[in-house]
Amino acid sequence: MAKRSPLAGARILVTNDDGIHAPGLKVLQNIAKSLSDDVWVVAPESEQSAVAHALTLRRPVRLRKLAPRRYALDGTPTDCVLIAAHKLFKERRPDLVLSGVNDGGNLGEDVTYSGTVAAAMEGCLLGLRAIALSQQRNPRGEPRFAVAERHAPEVIGKLAGFDWGRDMLINVNFPACAPEDVRGVVACKQGSRDLGSAIVEGADPGGRPYLWIGSYQSDVTRARNTDLAAVARDAIAVTPLHLDLTHRAALKRLQTLFG
Ligand code: MN
Secondary structure, three states, X not given: OOOOOOOOOOEEEEEOOXXXXXXHHHHHHHHHHHHOOEEEEEXXXXXXXXXXXXXXXXXXXXXEEEEOOEEEEOOOHHHXXXXXXXXXXXXXXXXXXXXXXXXXXXXXXXXXXXXXXXXHHHXXXXXXXXXXXXXXXXXXXXXXXXXHHHHHHHHHHHHHOOOOOOOOEEEEEEOOOOHHHOOOEEEOEOOOOEOOEEEEEEEOOOOOEEEEEEEEOOEOXXXXXXXXXXXXXXXXXXXXXXOOOOOHHHHHHHHXXXX
């Protein structure tokens, strides 16, 4: 007999920041469907990578139904989760929000830029369990999402059975190795690296100069027990995040300063 999914009967909302047509969204939708038969997809019409936790307030957004339980929204990942929660799930809220699978890792300070992680943050703010999933790019080529495809169901299933607080979301990063070469799943903290964006300078066809922010030229700091260190040694990184950005040590000193 097939093993019962820990999420059987659960309502799962799938979103992303790479857009409704992204291959990683399809991968995550299939993973979710392998865990439950109540899977809903609400994803941005177009790519929203690096929009972070942006919310669309100055214009209306339109929700377009593509198929049963499948919608595109001309907004941000945060909009998708918020609109889905308020408009689609009035009677029964999702039990789990899954965001991804992002094409590329969301490691270290990436989480502050990431639309993928922000969608999970929004789920967290709404009191929902939420997991962001990202796949490191494989420099050796396709298939791009093989590690996530193989390993995400078990990781998600385990997290589903974990007693997790209301103010937490989970950030999962899959390494760029072959699926059979994955060296375990490790719970680790958010890492840190020196971010130096490559700024490309050029001129448009009319001769006007432009600046174009390129991909990171980063010195990866492989401090122990970080997401960066985990994927660098081909392990799957699982990092609990929360939205309280307070710098605790400085708070005490500031209280003394202003006390
Ligand atoms: Mn993205």
